[in-house]
Amino acid sequence: MKNIAVLVSGGGTNLQALIDAQNSGIIKSGRIKAVVSSKSGVYALERAEKAGIETAVIGKKELGDGFDAAMTAFMKERGIDLIVLAGYLSILSGELLREYEGRIINIHPSLIPSFCGDGFYGLRVHRAALDYGVKVTGATVHFVNEIVDGGRIIMQKAVEVHDGDTPETLQRRVMEEAEWKILPAAVEKVCAEM
Ligand code: GRF
Numbered sequence: 001m002k003n004i005a006v007l008v009s010g011g012g013t014n015l016q017a018l019i020d021a022q023n024s025g026i027i028k029s030g031r032i033k034a035v036v037s038s039k040s041g042v043y044a045l046e047r048a049e050k051a052g053i054e055t056a057v058i059g060k061k062e063l064g065d066g067f068d069a070a071m072t073a074f075m076k077e078r079g080i081d082l083i084v085l086a087g088y089l090s091i092l093s094g095e096l097l098r099e100y101e102g103r104i105i106n107i108h109p110s111l112i113p114s115f116c117g118d119g120f121y122g123l124r125v126h127r128a129a130l131d132y133g134v135k136v137t138g139a140t141v142h143f144v145n146e147i148v149d150g151g152r153i154i155m156q157k158a159v160e161v162h163d164g165d166t167p168e169t170l171q172r173r174v175m176e177e178a179e180w181k182i183l184p185a186a187v188e189k190v191c192a193e194m
Helices: 013-024 043-050 060-077 094-099 123-132 167-193
Strands: 002-008 030-037 054-057 082-085 104-108 136-143 153-160
Touching (some): 002 167, 013 030, 013 043, 030 043, 030 060, 030 167, 043 054, 104 167, 123 167, 136 167
Parallel strands (some): 082 104
Antiparallel strands (some): 104 136, 136 153
């Protein structure tokens, strides 16, 4: 049974999908031991507390150079095996990436290599897809390395773009039809193979 930490920054719908998947048995090779947010007051922390999961806020702005060491210490003190970025908006670097090489995964709301990299997050991703006029988009789970959205792809799922879609309606469909399905599946796959 692997120990999982989930990093969040906002509403936590992907975290909720992981919690639900753990409860339904889709995730059976790992347990969510902690949820760490980049900032306080986000609904993802309430979701974790309701599920009885330890929470923490570790902010890059507040900690500055100490951020990397604080994150690494937090994970090692709890024997975390896998770190899952679920709507997490801070960029990880240095010691944490080295200590957890091949053990950090992220969900990105497009079919990488489209609409990814610096500046592509949240609604901006869907706005770019609509501006380009793609007919199919989707979500990707990938390993995290020093290149933003650059790590090896683990799983992807395609989602149709509908006429009249706005960034909001497209984001919702990508979440419902892709993110909330492939992130739990990818977490189970990676934990089972560790
Ligand atoms: C979503 O667009 C997700 O694709 C991206 O962050 C946004 C918010 O996710 N990774 P959540 O609801 O906080 O999980």
